[in-house]
Every structure is written in C-alpha cells, then in structure tokens.
Amino acid sequence: MLSLILRRTSDQVTRIKSNYSDLRFVLSAFFISRLFVWITAFLFEYFTGGHRTLPWAMCNWDCHWYLTIINAGYHSAPIITPHHPTSDPANWAFFPFFPVLSGLIANPTGMSGLMSAYWVSNLSFFFALILLFQYSRKLFSEETARFIVLAIAFSPFSYYFSAAYTESPYFLFMIGALYFARESAWITAGLFAAALTATRNLGVTVFFSFLILAVKQFGFRSLIRLQAGSHRAVLALALVPLGLFGYLFYLNHHVGDALAFLHVQAAWGNEKLGNPLIVMWRAMTEQALSGKFRAGSGILGILAGIYLWRRGFAAEGLIPILGTLIPFAVRPNSMQRYVLTLFPVFVALGMLTENRNKLRRGILIAFVIICAYFIGAFVGGRGFTT
C-alpha cells in the first residue's frame, strides 16, 4: 500500500518536473514557508529567554504523545503524568500511521523519534503541496492554483505542517485521495483514503466525498450494479475505513477494547456526544476569547464548505462541514487547528478571490503576520494555538 502511494506521489513529482517553472514555484513555496516557520520559532524561543533546542521548542502538547508512540509504542494501561493531574490518560487516542511512518525512518537511520517525526511531517507537506498544485491547476487558472498553494503554506496554522503532528500526512493523504478520485484512479484514491483513516479518525469523512464523485462519474444505478467500470470506485469506497479498522483490530489485541481510542477521551474530560451547533454556540457565548476563536474557526469551516458545495464542489465542501460538525459534537478543543489546516478551506478562498490580486496579496501579508504571532504563541505554550 505504502509503495503504491509513494509511486503515485512520485509520478506527480515527475509530471510537475516537466514544467520547470511549476516545480520551482512549489519548491520555493515549500522552502520559504518552512524557513519562515523555523526561523520565527527559533527567534521567539531565543528572545523570550528559552533554552530549548529548536526541535524541542516546536514540540508542544500532542507532540509528546506522538513521541511516546514512536519511542515505545502504545501504552498497555493508563499512565500517571503531571500534565493530567486529575485523570489517567493513555496514548490510544492518537492514530498510528504518523508514528509508524516516523518509526520507519527512525529505526534504520538511528535518528531520534522527534527528528524522524519532523522529517515525515515536512516531506508529507512537500508532496501534499505538489498534489494540491496539480489538483488546483486542473480545476482553476494557474494564478488561482498558485494562490491556493501560497495561502495554505503561509496560513495562520501552517506551522503545524512542520510540527510533529498529523496535519501534514493528513493533508497529503486527503489531497491524494480526492485528486486521484477526480482522476478516476480509484484504487490509488482508496489506498490514500485508507492511509488517511489510519492517520486520523475524521478521515472517514472522505467516504462521502468519494460517494459524491463516484455518483457523478458513473451515475447511481451503474454504481449499485457495478457497471461501466464502477467496481473500482466501489472498491475504493470499501477501502476508506481500512486504516481505521486496522487500528481497531490492533487496539482490541493490545488493550482488549477496539474502541479504546474513543473511550480514552474520558481522561480528557467526560464529554458525551452532543449537538455540535449547541456546543459551538456555547463556545462562542460562554467561553473566553479562545472559545470564541474556536467557534469562529468552526463557522468559517462550515461557510467554506457550503460555498464549495454551492459552486459545484460538493465532494470538497463536505470535508470542512463534517470536519467541523463531528469534532464539535464532542468538544470545541483544537477546532481551529482541525479546520484551518483543511485544504478545501483554501480552495474556497482561492475561488472567492478569483481575479482579485490585490486582495490576495493582502490576505497573504495578513496570513504571514498572524502566522508569526501564532508561532510565537505556540512556542510559548499558549493554549489557543492548539
């Protein structure tokens, strides 16, 4: 599975290589944005009197959970940690594909778990940008495609694409899944989707996007009857939950509870499933500024999704809509990170600003300034950045 994903991704690199200026553009966007993130993080750590090395300065919150998996695997029982003085968590909430990929780099090279996680994160981001450019180039003008790539590379939460978090591989597998589904390369799309659901549980939302694209390509009747080559699309749909169920089977073997990744949420607060709109309203009206920020990010995600849907991109529009409503059904935490790193949000932004170059420049400048502030806050351990 991994080799097919790598082969198909490298095919896209080869394809973009044929147009030298496109490759140069994506490479520039990647390197300049990553240098910006790392240099800003270093400067904040240095000028605020921090004594951590740069990799550790960029390793906050969930990064430490991923490191426990990369370095020692999944816990067999809850642990006692000073970060959770009133509860007993375990690392089962964190999906395995990102730490597994990091381990695949760390083990043969002898690299530390943290450094290997950064390699996975940054390489994934690079390949994701290539796929995003190819994807956008097929649907929009070259200018818009370039703006979408720049907007996500310098977006306020783009530092997560260089952190030891799942945002980059999640971005790569999601754009890969949708790109190849649109190209009718359904088996490859299905494998990207399986990798997506092994990276984060919310990846299953891509099932509905696949369904929309498959119905568009084959028609509902042909799809049901497996006619006209639609069996590949149905197989791709069946492949979507493979990563999630693979993890379920592992947890059942390791912990005795296939749903341990859900049940362990009890250690992060005993929230039950609720109405996401009510949770969003409460975050907006009852919580401090960070709650309003989270709710605002969610609203932005839903609006972007609705806009894409209305413009004929229902498959892409569903992702921020479901990607907002499902987490909000539990709690608003980390909403801004979940929503504002989803590529369809930036596709919507690109479409909204079509032929408005001044506005685009203004947005990019604003993004760079906000991103710099957020990087500082993230390095400084401010909760609203996660």
Added chain:
Amino acid sequence: MKRFEKHLSIIAILILGSFYLYGFWLSAHPNVSLAYRLYFIEQKLLRWSKPGILDFNPGVTLDFRVPVANRSLVGWEPPNSTGTRLQGANSELYFDIQKHIQPKRVELKGRTILEAGRTLRLRILANEAFIGEVEFNGPEWRELEFVIPASLTTDANSRFTLRFEVTGAIGTSIELEKLILY
C-alpha cells in the same frame, strides 16, 4: 480480463465488508477489566483503578477518610477523591467478584447531622436488589449490618454494586466512615 478484474474487486469488497463487520462485533464486545470498563467505557469512576484494586475478598474494608477507589464518580460529596457524604440516589460502590465469591454481609458506620425531629432514610441495594433500609435521626455514629441474599444475580462483567439511596431532609446527607464487605 475486465471480467476477471471485476470479480476480483467483488471478492475484495466482500472480504473488506466481513473484516469491518467483525470489527463492529469486536467493538461491541470489549474484553477488559472491570476497572477499565468503569473508568473508560461507563465513566463511573473518578480515577483509574489499577486491576486488582476493586477485587472483592471477604472482609475487604473501605475507609472513607482516605480516597476510595471503588466510589462512583457522582453521588458523593465533596466531589473529589475524599468524598464521604452520600447524595441522592446515585452513590455507588463497585467490587470485582472475578473469583466468584459472592458477598454475604455488609457492615457500615455512618451518621448524619440533623435538626431535632427530622429524619433521613437510607436504602441500600446490592446489584439493584433491595437489602435493607434504616432511618437516621441524630448525629451520633451508628454501626449497621445488612445481609446480602445469596440469590443475587451478577452481571456478565462480574460486577457487584452497592447503591445507597438517601431520601428525606434536603440539604443534608449521610456521612460514611467505614464499610466492610464479607
């Protein structure tokens, strides 16, 4: 060739479907300790109890002046690990009877602080079966004993639950100091 590919796809879809169905079945049937079930799945315990801590052995004593691992998340005041006062109808204690030794008797020491002439009633249920009740009408400590009928059913998770229901004066409660289960 296309026909062969189509048949291969159908077989793969069926295999994946079976795999997912088995996954759903496993999800509905966790094979975990009572401590895990109570803390993570049912979210009834305040803190994780290491396997073994909830085990029932005849004569097991709970001292409520120190944190009691067996105590339910709700129904106890103050709402932290040293809660000693029973509240309403949700105060529960859990024991793991994995060894299949059925508890026979429960002894407890409790009291309440009430205005003169008022009473507070305590009902005790073992695995949802009523085993006795007592009225409190003064602040002195009382030592009580209840017999647990041998006919009690135990759930599939080998859980033995003692539930305390307090009815009567609003704004006050029964304070427990010690409980022994034989």
